[in-house]
Amino acid sequence: MSGNGFFAMGGYAAYVWPCFALVIALLIGNALAARSLHRRAREEALRRLDSGQDRP
């Protein structure tokens, strides 16, 4: 890694890259989690409608 200036991060690679990887993973994860939360809430609402549990 020391041969490549950019990826070596001046000797701080072991600290810099985990930080960026963690935060980027968190951004992607939270966005996907929000979408699946909405999808599941939608399916659940449709099930409720079909079973007639809600007030008309």
Next chain:
Amino acid sequence: MNWTWLHKFASPPHAYRLAGRLAPWFGWPAFLLIVVGLYGGLVLAPPDYLQGDGFRIVYVHAPSAWMSMFVYGTMAVAAAIGLVWRIKLAHAVAAAAAPVGAWFTFAALATGALWGQPMWGTWWVWDARLTSELILLFLYLGFIALRSSIEDRDRADRAGAVLAIVGVVNLPIIHYSVYWWNTLHQPSTLTRFGKPTMAGEMLWPLLMMLLAFTLYFAAVLMVRLRAEILRRERNASWLKAELGR
């Protein structure tokens, strides 16, 4: 003063549709700004004269820390509106925001530890800044746990709101901790008054990331809020129309 406009605005069908329309308008600019900000921070910005390339952690650490507080502020304001005007949508906003804020707080603590180790020689110190940020994480987790422990939704909303509002005390403590107490943590890079303590070529990627994370939160909040509205809503007629049944 007449507040009917607020209640109309806060009606579930209106909010559900508005949140759906707004989400991409927040999400796409956030995505583009993050890509440009990362390139600026990792490639274009020169290394720091003291910290070398290690300072680049600021581009993910500072925005995460900023969001940990901004999301809490949003959550507490929404909770207060919910308590005072008895608007359920406001409680839904607070509930939708909390997990995102907790994740940003975790990110601020973790990237801070990864920055502290090479620069200070330690992952963690029990000083005011780090401890108050850890308390913020516990406030988020407490808010989430308290809500989920109460079966009745209205009671969960109110109890959670009280906790969120009381916890606001912690925000100025976090912000001013680096001035009030001795700490290893450096003071703010950006202050409202006075010049930033950073060169322009280092500063613009940071400003982009701060804006990007804020827009990102807005986008995620809109999607989570839609889910929250669907879970709470028991009025079948608009659900039928909205979901096409």
